[in-house]
Amino acid sequence: xxxxxxxVSPGVVVGKVYRYERxxxxxxxxxxxxxxxxxxxxxxxxxxxxxxxxxxxxxxQNKNEQDKADxxxxxxxxxxxETIDEELRGLIESGHMNGQRxxxxxxxxxxxxxxKLPDPTIRERAADLRDIEIRLLRCWEGLPExxxxxxxxxxxxxxxxxxxxxxxxxxxxxxxxxITEVGGTTSHSAIIARNYEIPAVLGVTGAISQLQxxxxxxxxxxxxxxxxxxNDQLLEVYQTKGAVEREQRAHTKLFIDCEPVTPDGVRIEVxxxxxxxxxxxxxxxxxxxxxxxxxxxxxxxxRNTLPSEEEQFQAYxxxxxxFQRRPVVLRTMDIGGDKPLxxxxxxxxxxxxxxxxxxxxxxxHPELLHTQLRAALRASAYGNLWLMFPxxxxxxxxxxxxxxxxxVKAELxxxxxxxxxxxxxxxxxxxxxxxxxxxxxAAEVDFASIGTNxxxxxxxxxxxxxxxxxxxxxxxxPAMFRLIRHVVSAFAKQGKPVSVCGELGGDPLAxxxxxGSGIRRLSMNISSVASVKEMILSTxxxxxxALSDAVCMMTSAEEVKRYLKKTIxxxxxxx
Numbered sequence: 001x002x003x004x005x006x007x008v009s010p011g012v013v014v015g016k017v018y019r020y021e022r023x024x025x026x027x028x029x030x031x032x033x034x035x036x037x038x039x040x041x042x043x044x045x046x047x048x049x050x051x052x053x054x055x056x057x058x059x060x061q062n063k064n065e066q067d068k069a070d071x072x073x074x075x076x077x078x079x080x081x082e083t084i085d086e087e088l089r090g091l092i093e094s095g096h097m098n099g100q101r102x103x104x105x106x107x108x109x110x111x112x113x114x115x116k117l118p119d120p121t122i123r124e125r126a127a128d129l130r131d132i133e134i135r136l137l138r139c140w141e142g143l144p145e146x147x148x149x150x151x152x153x154x155x156x157x158x159x160x161x162x163x164x165x166x167x168x169x170x171x172x173x174x175x176x177x178x179i180t181e182v183g184g185t186t187s188h189s190a191i192i193a194r195n196y197e198i199p200a201v202l203g204v205t206g207a208i209s210q211l212q213x214x215x216x217x218x219x220x221x222x223x224x225x226x227x228x229x230x231n232d233q234l235l236e237v238y239q240t241k242g243a244v245e246r247e248q249r250a251h252t253k254l255f256i257d258c259e260p261v262t263p264d265g266v267r268i269e270v271x272x273x274x275x276x277x278x279x280x281x282x283x284x285x286x287x288x289x290x291x292x293x294x295x296x297x298x299x300x301x302x303r304n305t306l307p308s309e310e311e312q313f314q315a316y317x318x319x320x321x322x323f324q325r326r327p328v329v330l331r332t333m334d335i336g337g338d339k340p341l342x343x344x345x346x347x348x349x350x351x352x353x354x355x356x357x358x359x360x361x362x363x364x365h366p367e368l369l370h371t372q373l374r375a376a377l378r379a380s381a382y383g384n385l386w387l388m389f390p391x392x393x394x395x396x397x398x399x400x401x402x403x404x405x406x407x408v409k410a411e412l413x414x415x416x417x418x419x420x421x422x423x424x425x426x427x428x429x430x431x432x433x434x435x436x437x438x439x440x441x442a443a444e445v446d447f448a449s450i451g452t453n454x455x456x457x458x459x460x461x462x463x464x465x466x467x468x469x470x471x472x473x474x475x476x477x478p479a480m481f482r483l484i485r486h487v488v489s490a491f492a493k494q495g496k497p498v499s500v501c502g503e504l505g506g507d508p509l510a511x512x513x514x515x516g517s518g519i520r521r522l523s524m525n526i527s528s529v530a531s532v533k534e535m536i537l538s539t540x541x542x543x544x545x546a547l548s549d550a551v552c553m554m555t556s557a558e559e560v561k562r563y564l565k566k567t568i569x570x571x572x573x574x575x
Contacts, residue, residue, distance in 0.1 A: 001210065001227075001228040001229060002225055002226065002227055002228075003204050003205075003206070003207060003210065003211075003225065003226040003228075004204070004224060004225055004226075005179070005201040005202055005203040005204035005205075005207075005224050005225075005226070006183075006184050006185060006201065006202050006203045006224055006470060007200075007201050007220075007221045007222055007223060007224035008183075008184070008185050008187075008189075008190035008193060008194065008200050008201070008202050008221070009178075009190060009193040009194040009197070009198060009199055009200040009221055009527075010199060010221055010222050010245060010249070011177065011197075011198075011199025011219075011221045011222070011242065011245060011246075012199065012218070012219070012220050012221065012222055012238055012239075012241045012242030012245055013156070013176040013177045013199050013218075013219050013221075013242060014154070014176075014216065014217070014218050014219075014230075014235065014238065014239070014242075015154040015155060015156040015176040015177055015216070015217065015219065016152070016154055016155060016156065016214050016215065016216055016217075017156055017158050017211045017212060017213055017214060017215045017216075017217060018151060018152075018155045018156065018157050018158065018213060019158045019159070019208055019211065019212075019213050020146055020148060020157055020158065020159040020162075021146065021159070021160070021208070022146075023134060023137075023138045023143060023146065025100065025104075025134070025137040025138070025141070026141070027100055027101060027104070028098060028100065028101075029101070030098060031095060031096060031097070031098060032092070032095065032098045032099070035092060035093050035094075035095050038092050038098060038099045039089065039092050039093065039099075041099050041140065042088065042089075042092060042099045042102070042103070042140070044139075045099070045103075045136050045137075045139040045140040046079065046136065046139075048139040049079060049132070049135045049136050049139045050076065050079060050080075052135065052139070052145050053072050053075055053076050053079070053135075054072075054076070056072050056147070056149075056150060057069045057072035057073060057076070059150050060072065060149075060150075063173075071128075074128060075128055075131065075132055075135075078125075078128060078129060078132055079132055079136075084106055084107070084110065087106045088102050088103065088106050091105065091106065099140060100137060100140055103133060103136050103137055103140070104133065104137070107129050107130065107132065107133035107136075108130075108133070110126075110129050111126040111127075111129040111130050111133075112126070114126040114129065115305055126305065127305075148170050148171060148175075149170070149171055150171055151171040151174045151175060152174060153174045154174070154176050155171070155174050155175050155176060156175075156176055156177040156178070156179060156217060156219055157170070157175055157177070157178050157179070158179045158180075158207050158208060158211050159178075159179075159180050159181075159208070160180065160181045160182060160208060161180050161181070161182045161183060161187075161189065162178065162180060162189045162192075170196070170198070172196055172198070175198055176198075176199070176219070177198060177199040177200060177201075177219040177221065178193050178198055178199070178200040178201075178202075179200070179201055179202075179204050179207050179211075179219065179226060180200075180202045180203070180204065180207070181203070181204055181205060181206070181207050181208060182202070182203060182466075183202035183203060184202060184203055184464055184470050184473060185202075185464075185473075185475075185503060187202060187464070189202060190202055191273075191503075191525060192275075194506075194525050194527045194528070195280075195525045195526060195527055196527075197249075197527050199219055199221035200221055201219060201220075201221050201224050201225070201226060203470055204226060207226070210228075211226075211228070215228065216230055217230070218230060218234070218235070218238045220238065220241070222241070222245060252530045252531045252534055253530045254530070255530045255531075255533045255534040255537065256287050256529055256530035256533065257287060258533050258534075258537060260532070260533045260536040260537070261536070261537070262515075262536055262537070262539060262540050262541055262544075263537070263538070263539070263540045264540040264541055264542070266520075266541055267520075268515060268520055268521075268522060268536050269289040269290070269499075269520060269521040269522070270287075270288055270289055270522055270523075270524070270529060270532060270533060270536075271288055271289050271290045271291060271292030271293075271327075271329075271499070271501075271521060271522065271523040271524075272284045272285070272288040272290070272291050272292065272293075272523065272524070272525075272526060272529075273291075273292060273293040273295070273501060273506075273523050273524055273525050274291055274293070274294055274295070274319070275294075275295045275298040276298050276299070276315070277315040277316075277318040277319050277322075282318075282319065282322050283526065284526035284529065285322050285323055287526070287529055288326075288526075288529060289326055289327075290323055290326035290327040290328060290329070290384070291319060291323060291326075291327070291328040291329055291330075291523075292327075292329050292449065292499055292501045292505070292521060292522070292523020292524075293329055293331060293388075293449065293501035293523050294316075294319060294328060294329060294330045294331060295331060295334065296312075296316075296330060296331060296332065296333050296372065297333045297334050297335050299311070299312060299315060299333075300333055300335060301335075306368070306371075308371075309371045309374050309375045309378075310375075311375075312371070312372060312375035312376070313374075313375040313378050313379050316330060316375060316376055316379035316385075317378075317379040317382050317383075319383075320379055320380070320382045320383025320384070320385060321382050321383060323383060323384070324383060324384075325383070325384050326383075326384060327384045327385075327386045327424075328383055328384060328385060328386065329386040329387075329388050329426070329449060329499075329501070329523070330376050330385060330386065330387055330388065331388045331389075331390050331428065332358075332359070332362065332369060332372055332373070332376075332387070332388070332389055332390065333358070333361075333362065333368065333369075333372060334357070334358040334390045334391065335357060335358065335361055336352055336355060336356055336357020336358055336360075336361055353454075353457065353463060353464075357391060358390040358391030359389055359390060359391045359392060359397055359401060360391060363400060366404065369401075369404055370404065370407075370408065373387075373404060373405055373408040374408050374411070374412065377408055377409065377412055377417075377419040377420075377423075378412065378417050378418075378419060380419045380420035380423050381418045381419050381420055383420075384420075384423075385420055385423040385424075386423065386424045386425075386426060386446075386447065387405070387423060387424070387425050387426070388425075388426045388427060388428060388447075388449060389401045389425075389426075389427050389428065390427075390428040390430065390451070391428065391430065391431065391454075392427045392428060392429075392431065392434050392441070393431045393433050393434055394433065394434065394437075395437065395440055395441070395444070397434075398427060398441060398444050398445065399444075402425070402444070405425065424446035424447055425445055425446050426445045426446055426447035426448055426449060427441060427445050427448055427449075428448075428449055428450075428451045428454075428501075429441075429448050429449070429450045429451065429455065429487055429498075430450070430451035430452075430453075430454035430455045430458065430502075431454070431455070431458055432455070432458055432459050432483065435455070435483050435486065435487050436486075438486060438487045438490035438491060439490040439493070439494075441490075442490050442491045442493070442494045442496050443494065445496070446496060447491075447496055447497050447498070447499070448487065448491055448496070448497075448498045448499075449498070449499045449500065449501045449523070450484055450487060450498065450499070450500045450501070450502065451501060451502045452475055452480070452484075452500060452502030452503060452504040452505070453475075453502040453503055454502070455480070455483070455502065456473060456474065456475045456477070456480060456502075457473060459477070459479060459480060459483065460472055460473060460474055460477065474557035475502075475503070475504055475510070475557075476509075476510065476551075476557040476558075476560040476561050476564075477556070477557045477560070478551055478552055478553070478554045478555065478556070478557075478560060480504075481513055481517065481548065481551050481552050481560075482552050484500070484514065484517055484519075485517045485518070485548065485552065488517055488518040488519060489518065492518060497520065497521060498518075498519060498521075499519065499520075499521035499522065499523055500514050500519055500521075500522055500523065501523035501524075503524075505522040505523050505524050505532075506522070506523075506524025506525055506527075506528030506529075506532060507528070508528075508531045508532055508534070508535040508568070509561070509564040509565065509568055510564075511532050511535055511536075512535055512539050512544055512547055512564070512568055513544070513547050513548050513551055513564070514548075515536070515539065515541070515544045516541070516543075516544030516545040516546070516547045516548030516549075517548045535568070539568075547564065547567065547568075550563065551563065551564070
């Protein structure tokens with residue numbers, strides 16, 4: 001059997017299937033027939049949960065991941081808390097509530113209480129309480145533990161989808177590949193897989209139902225296929241293909257520390273896309289010219305409370321200090337679309353990508369933007385802040401965002417908080433309307449960054465995460481490159497820079513065209529830095545401009561892609 005999907009992070013691997021499905025508890029409202037048996041069931045669930053956490057803690061300690069081990073120690077303390085245990089036992093012994101409801105009631109009661117406390121450290125314990133609640137409820141149902149942080153060797157994770165919190169906890173030592181049923185080249189699963197250099201194929205319909213736990217498979221994340229009927233001859237073919245791909249990748253990595261200068265002496269700024277202030281994200285600082293996109297929304301996701309001003313300030317400050325005088329482009333939160341927020345009441349929308357997201361959400365909840373701007377401006381005193389607003393659709397959006405910014409400036413000045421007085425303010429160009437009005441926008445801001453992921457989906461009228469219409473998602477479409485040239489030209493006339501921070505910026509084929517279109521700043525995941533630098537070192541401006549002129553006159557994305565592969569790969573051997 002051969003399954004097909006979209007290859008989003010290259011590589012060819014052989015491994016065994018691990019199906020990952022998030023646990024969703026089921027509840028009964030019926031009272032227990034026997035309080036004694038219900039109490040015994042609760043005690044057994046506690047025992048199983050304790051065994052699981054003890055085992056996890058030991059494995060983390062053996063792997064020298066003490067921070068994770070400490071979290072498990074804290075969870076074990078909560079599970080053994082006498083007050084919580086007594087309340088649970090009391091509810092069960094009363095006979096008015098079954099064990100599952102008792103677990104939910106008591107743990108939610110304490111979690112809600114902690115969320116309202118002023119101390120941020122204590123507030124964060126609410127998430128710990130809910131983690132234990134879910135573990136207990138799963139143990140109550142007798143379901144096995146599913147952990148992505150500790151996996152057997154040569155694992156290929158198969159899931160419906162992976163949210164950022166899932167991919168952030170992946171056991172990177174043992175995960176050989178990722179397969180999901182939804183998602184595409186610009187989904188967050190894809191972005192993180194590329195960042196971790198984990199081969200991944202997304203949009204594989206029926207993967208969960210057709211693949212079995214422990215089943216050996218071949219994952220070809222070069223051509224986007226999954227093979228299940230293995231034999232010695234097939235294994236030999238794909239092991240050779242995988243070795244060649246790894247050899248090519250190793251060759252490309254030699255360019256990561258090179259200065260990105262074209263053969264005719266033009267310096268291209270190569271910047272980093274990051275999602276958090278942790279060591280993994282900041283490791284690329286020594287190879288790049290700054291942060292072209294700091295996705296601050298990841299500070300908000302996977303938690304039950306909004307991040308405080310102080311918490312945000314510390315995260316932003318850490319990044320700014322790391323990059324010193326190099327620019328850090330901090331994008332205000334881009335929540336909505338495929339990035340829901342658990343700690344904010346966000347009604348379901350029939351079309352969330354066209355709904356209440358990013359700057360629109362902030363205008364409806366001005367306290368969110370206000371807190372984030374205060375934290376960002378305070379952090380600006382420690383580095384070179386460039387502040388950027390996402391999902392700008394009109395000039396009114398720019399005026400309103402700038403007004404909010406001026407209010408925060410006045411507040412901080414009055415309070416005596418230092419901040420960088422001359423930081424740059426810019427916008428994301430990802431909605432066609434503001435791209436067309438680029439000349440007007442350029443008069444109001446200091447810079448722009450083109451978000452090609454969203455710009456493609458809005459330009460092509462296609463949901464970039466929907467596999468049913470994935471063929472219509474065409475970032476190589478000539479209309480995209482024409483629109484990008486228009487934006488670059490409009491800003492250049494006013495002497496203001498334009499960068500590209502979407503996935504096209506980290507694609508060597510597309511990056512060559514972007515440079516030929518006037519782009520001098522490219523931002524990307526660390527995994528793309530070496531290959532883009534290799535392309536820059538091989539492409540002079542005259543040839544890049546010829547590429548740009550040629551693709552803008554073509555009629556389809558496929559024609560563009562074939563032309564670029566033939567021209568760039570044959571001339572410069574950048575693959």
